[in-house]
Amino acid sequence: xxxxxxxxxxxxxxxxxxxxxxxxxxxxxxxxxxxxxxxxxxxxxxxxxxxxxxxxxxxxxxxxxxxxxxxxxxxxxxxxxxxxxxxxxxxxxxxxxxxxxxxxxxxxxxxxxxxxxxxxxxxxxxxxxxxxxxxxxxxxxxxxxxxxxxxxxxxxxxxxxxxxxxxxxxxxxxxxxxxxxxxxxxxxxxxxxxxxxxxxxxxxxxxxxxxxxxxxxxxxxxxxxxxxxxxxxxxxxxxxxxxxxxxxxxxxxxxxxxxxxxxxxxxxxxxxxxxxxxxxxxxxxxxxxxxxxxxxxxxxxxxxxxxxxxxxxxxxxx
Amino acid sequence: xxxxxxxxxxxxxxxxxxxxxxxxxxxxxxxxxxxxxxxxxxxxxxxxxxxxxxxxxxxxxxxxxxxxxxxxxxxxxxxxxxxxxxxxxxxxxxxxxxxxxxxxxxxxxxxxxxxxxxxxxxxxxxxxxxxxxxxxxxxxxxxxxxxxxxxxxxxxxxxxxxxxxxxxxxxxxxxxxxxxxxxxxxxxxxxxxxxxxxxxxxxxxxxx
Numbered sequence: 331x332x333x334x335x336x337x338x339x340x341x342x343x344x345x346x347x348x349x350x351x352x353x354x355x356x357x358x359x360x361x362x363x364x365x366x367x368x369x370x371x372x373x374x375x376x377x378x379x380x381x382x383x384x385x386x387x388x389x390x391x392x393x394x395x396x397x398x399x400x401x402x403x404x405x406x407x408x409x410x411x412x413x414x415x416x417x418x419x420x421x422x423x424x425x426x427x428x429x430x431x432x433x434x435x436x437x438x439x440x441x442x443x444x445x446x447x448x449x450x451x452x453x454x455x456x457x458x459x460x461x462x463x464x465x466x467x468x469x470x471x472x473x474x475x476x477x478x479x480x481x482x483x484x485x486x487x488x489x490x491x492x493x494x495x496x497x498x499x500x501x502x503x504x505x506x507x508x509x510x511x512x513x514x515x516x517x518x519x520x521x522x523x524x525x526x527x528x529x530x531x532x533x534x535x536x537x538x539x540x541x542x543x544x545x546x547x548x549x550x551x552x553x554x555x556x557x558x559x560x561x562x563x564x565x566x567x568x569x570x571x572x573x574x575x576x577x578x579x580x581x582x583x584x585x586x587x588x589x590x591x592x593x594x595x596x597x598x599x600x601x602x603x604x605x606x607x608x609x610x611x612x613x614x615x616x617x618x619x620x621x622x623x624x625x626x627x628x629x630x631x632x633x634x635x636x637x638x639x640x641x642x643x644x645x646x647x648x
Numbered sequence: 649x650x651x652x653x654x655x656x657x658x659x660x661x662x663x664x665x666x667x668x669x670x671x672x673x674x675x676x677x678x679x680x681x682x683x684x685x686x687x688x689x690x691x692x693x694x695x696x697x698x699x700x701x702x703x704x705x706x707x708x709x710x711x712x713x714x715x716x717x718x719x720x721x722x723x724x725x726x727x728x729x730x731x732x733x734x735x736x737x738x739x740x741x742x743x744x745x746x747x748x749x750x751x752x753x754x755x756x757x758x759x760x761x762x763x764x765x766x767x768x769x770x771x772x773x774x775x776x777x778x779x780x781x782x783x784x785x786x787x788x789x790x791x792x793x794x795x796x797x798x799x800x801x802x803x804x805x806x807x808x809x810x811x812x813x814x815x816x817x818x819x820x821x822x823x824x825x826x827x828x829x830x831x832x833x834x835x836x837x838x839x840x841x842x843x844x845x846x847x848x849x850x851x852x853x854x855x856x
Contacts, residue, residue: 413820417667417820417821417822418822420819420820420821421806421821421822425809427812430812430815430819433819434817434819437819437820438817614667614669614822615669616667
């Protein structure tokens with residue numbers, strides 16, 4: 331199969347076609363539900379679900395196109411998402427006037443640098459932010475001369491850079507893994523994103539259907555044990571069923587999927603805690619029906635680095 | 649005149665950089681001559697505020713800017729040719745203060761005619777972004793001359809973090825413009841009462 335002169339891996343096309351088919355079914359189900367529901371609150375839930383589904387189409391088209399373009403496409407997409415996610419994060423965090431230069435370095439030097447290094451396929455991308463930016467940024471901040479809440483301010487900016495840029499950049503970094511008999515392949519990225527996002531959606535769906543017992547009521551009123559178990563089990567089942575697009579056996583694929591979903595859950599919880607602390611409901615409005623970039627990417631941010639290192643440790647050429 | 653076309657492009661760029669989220673707390677503004685008055689913390693203020701207005705309203709809205717700052721070169725091109733700003737002197741001279749203030753109001757009233765709405769920063773200068781400063785009396789004298797003007801407060805958040813006073817390079821933040829409900833000057837309202845009431849209306853839009 332080819333698209334715009336690019337040869338498309340048939341397995342990639344199958345997996346992506348599957349995603350679009352599920353989305354089409356969800357769209358039809360959403361339309362049907364809209365005709366059925368009567369109560370005010372149910373209507374609000376269905377309208378929000380339909381808005382989310384519409385946005386999913388846009389996200390899938392963008393993501394699909396970048397997969398077709400190849401590594402550069404994915405790097406640009408994730409680089410842009412890191413930038414917007416960092417903007418959402420820093421907007422929430424109290425910064426002071428003296429942080430201006432530190433923030434400039436964070437946004438316009440280290441963020442592009444991280445993705446540029448990935449573009450060069452240089453394995454040193456794993457240390458630039460945790461070592462060099464980690465030491466450099468507080469030095470810039472100290473030079474600005476404002477010592478009030480110094481440690482808090484430095485830590486908050488570093489945390490944002492680690493989370494929004496470093497951790498998220500591990501998703502397109504999957505292109506760098508050279509796995510014998512499998513190769514560097516876009517399918518691994520698609521697999522991670524499908525399992526991770528399916529887990530998010532299914533936790534939401536199971537929670538809406540059966541949710542009774544809250545897991546962490548002070549952090550997120552929407553996370554229930556029923557949603558957690560239902561979402562993790564069904565997303566792990568999906569991941570297991572997709573073993574053919576990975577270098578894994580079905581059993582390993584099940585274990586890896588479970589790991590992705592559990593990490594994704596942890597990511598969602600952590601980002602809910604930050605929102606609760608800052609007194610906001612969403613990080614932004616850019617992703618219609620979902621909130622901000624961080625509301626959509628919180629689980630991937632946690633899952634991507636661990637997935638990368640696990641696969642590299644067990645499968646990739648050193 | 650053709651430069652005015654760039655206003656839309658610049659406004660789109662400003663919306664992109666500032667990621668501005670706009671909310672109208674008092675419903676949509678009335679379709680009449682209005683004064684949008686806002687807190688002032690950044691050079692980006694009037695561009696972002698202008699670009700937050702509905703498209704049809706933008707063409708009929710002119711910012712009022714300080715002559716001493718916007719009078720020369722590229723700044724003048726931007727303010728006058730692109731954004732159709734009304735440039736006014738800031739009150740510096742002590743002796744002829746009263747007279748020049750009257751001249752300024754005359755100029756604004758003349759330039760706005762019965763067509764244009766205004767964007768005004770009544771603090772007169774850029775603040776730190778933490779507290780809204782006291783209002784200059786220009787807004788009061790303008791309303792004495794044109795009491796039919798609808799007064800709409802607009803609170804601008806976070807633009808000072810994007811480009812603080814004295815900085816050249818911007819840093820991206822998501823900013824917010826909140827428009828409040830409109831009000832009018834009351835008959836025989838004192839200057840102090842009016843200015844305090846307007847300042848309160850603006851401060852009421854501050855996030856807690």
